[in-house]
Amino acid sequence: MIKSNNQIFSEIRFDWDRNEILDILNMPLINLMWESQNVHRKFNKYQIQLASLYSVKTGGCEEDCSYCSQSIYSASEIKSHPQFEVEEVLERARIAKNEGAERFCMGWAWREIRDGKSFESMLKMVKGVKDLKMEACVTAGMLTEEQASKLAEAGLTAYNHNLDTSPEYYQNIITTRTYQDRLDTIKRVRDAGINVCCGGIIGLGETNGDRASLLEVLSNMNPHPESVPINSLVAIEGTGLEDKQEVDSIQMIRMIATARILMPKSKIRLSAGREKLSKEAQILCFQCGANSIFYGDELLTTSNPSFESDRKLLKEIGVLFNKDFETSETKCSSYER
Ligand code: SAM
Ligand code: DTB
Ligand code: SF4
Numbered sequence: 001m002i003k004s005n006n007q008i009f010s011e012i013r014f015d016w017d018r019n020e021i022l023d024i025l026n027m028p029l030i031n032l033m034w035e036s037q038n039v040h041r042k043f044n045k046y047q048i049q050l051a052s053l054y055s056v057k058t059g060g061c062e063e064d065c066s067y068c069s070q071s072i073y074s075a076s077e078i079k080s081h082p083q084f085e086v087e088e089v090l091e092r093a094r095i096a097k098n099e100g101a102e103r104f105c106m107g108w109a110w111r112e113i114r115d116g117k118s119f120e121s122m123l124k125m126v127k128g129v130k131d132l133k134m135e136a137c138v139t140a141g142m143l144t145e146e147q148a149s150k151l152a153e154a155g156l157t158a159y160n161h162n163l164d165t166s167p168e169y170y171q172n173i174i175t176t177r178t179y180q181d182r183l184d185t186i187k188r189v190r191d192a193g194i195n196v197c198c199g200g201i202i203g204l205g206e207t208n209g210d211r212a213s214l215l216e217v218l219s220n221m222n223p224h225p226e227s228v229p230i231n232s233l234v235a236i237e238g239t240g241l242e243d244k245q246e247v248d249s250i251q252m253i254r255m256i257a258t259a260r261i262l263m264p265k266s267k268i269r270l271s272a273g274r275e276k277l278s279k280e281a282q283i284l285c286f287q288c289g290a291n292s293i294f295y296g297d298e299l300l301t302t303s304n305p306s307f308e309s310d311r312k313l314l315k316e317i318g319v320l321f322n323k324d325f326e327t328s329e330t331k332c333s334s335y336e337r
Contacts, residue, residue, distance in 0.1 A: 009039050009261045014222040016262055021212040021219070025258045029250065033288055036257035040289040043264040047320040048286065050295035050310075051103035051137070051269070052096035056125070057083040057118075058301065061109040063141070064176045065164075066240030067201060067233055069301045070109040076238030078301045083108070086121050090128040096296060097132055099307045100322045103292075104129045105160065107300050108140035111176070113147050123154040130155040137197060137227075142177070142185045148192035158195035158227055161185050166213035169206045186221075195226040199269065202255055203233030203247035211255060219262035227292070228266050230255050232273030234302045247273065249281035253288055260289025267292045272299055283317055 024032065040046075059080025061070045069076035093104040106125060113119055122138065129136035138151065139160035151159065164170070167179045190196055198221075200214045218225060232247040252273070259268050270290035274282065297306045305313075314321050 009035055009264075010042065012224075012264055013262075014220055014224070016216055016219045018209070018212045018216045021215050021258065021262065022209060024261055025208055025212055025215075025254055029254065032254060032257045033284065036260045036288040039261050039264050040287075040291075044289075044291060045320065046286070047291060048314055049103060049267060049292040050101045050321055051105055051135075051292055052093075052099070052101040052296040053105045053107065053294050053299055053304075054089065054092050054096075055109075055298075055300040056089055056106045056122075057081070057108040057110065059109055061141075062111045062176065063174065065174045067164075067173065067204060067236070069236040069239055071239075074236075074239045076236050076301070083118055083121065086124045086128065089125050090132070093129050093132055093134060097134055099296070100311065101134065101295050102322050103135035103137060103157070104132075105137040105139065105294075108138075109300075110141040112142035113140050113144075115147070119147065119150075123150060126151060126154040126156045130157075139197075142181060143188060145188050145191070148188045148194065152192040152194050156194050158197045159189040160197035160227075160229070161189065162199050162201070162229065162231075163214060163217060164200045165204055165206050166210035167217065168213060169204070169210045173204055186225075196221070197227035197229065197269075198225040199227075199229035199231065199259075199271070201231040201233050201272070202251055203235075203244055203273075204241065205244060211258075215255075215258060215262055218259075224263040224266045226266060227269060228259055228263060229269040229271040230259060230290075231271040232276070234272050234299075236302065246276060249277050249284075252277065253281065253284050256285045256290045257288035269293065272302070275303060275305060279313060282313065286317060286319060 059070045059078055064073045065071055069078045096104055126136045135157040137158040137160055163182055170179045186196055232252050235242050235244045268290050269292040270285045295310055297304055
């Protein structure tokens, strides 16, 4: 059992094992919060990155991810649409930048990227977002080595490809691809020199052991994924998981705090499910190490807090965000460590 006194987690490691991680996840909350804050303060500033998300191609995906409204196997009523044009997407990126976003994430409901006109447009979108001096992130399913290197050449900052849950629980959630398929894509992304954005979802019916197991896979990657989104399930009507019970906010805090301890320098992204979290629960997530949010009133097919309410929240907490976006509305008193 890990003892809880200050500074026990002071190094960056890549050899965490599941039982050790489970001990951290299950620590008395008050100690877990203290330990994760210490790690966070040692390695990072209290600065939140604002990332806006835009669904470039919605619905009609051939995978059977049981949480997802965009799968052809779900009965969700969503507004499916084919891929938006390059200029429409870049206009959304400009709007997001004007609202203060630093990163623009683009999503395609695809099992895998196919070469052709759509892929060429994706490359133009990446270049266009980078020309706006924003970070560009894409999530579009599996990709080949050649596609990864073209995306790298276009300037892509990061590719998002989540593992979602533990290797053991995976086949309960998705049957149309394997865990190894996901790991292979992540390796191609890394080998092409693109940052890896890889995380998971809590609330799929997994145990705490599964959560530890997912974190084990992530924290044994060397280097750690530069970005780790932690989503809590949005139980969307029409999906296989529509009846799943809402995740308790304390579970989210534990998951974020543990991820912070294991991967001290990664961006830990407090992702889907934020609408269900109280202001106070979000504050605890930030305190324990979350340092990015999806910013803007839509995720992919579900809603998210508004730009304005998030700016108000961050200002109220006194954490820094986008240094290039300071107006009287957003300026916080300078933060001393
Ligand atoms: N098709 C691509 C893929 O799966 O990588 C990109 C889009 S997919 C919607 C991106 C990620 O969103 C998923 O891997 C999953 O982790 C997360 N996600 C999707 N639906 C969700 C939901 N209902 N609740 C929480 N997270 C969700
Ligand atoms: C991630 O980990 N979460 C985002 C982003 N990466 C692509 C997606 C959340 C989707 C939530 C459900 C929806 O809006 O459809
Ligand atoms: Fe397709 Fe991604 Fe949804 Fe799975 S999560 S069904 S791969 S869009």
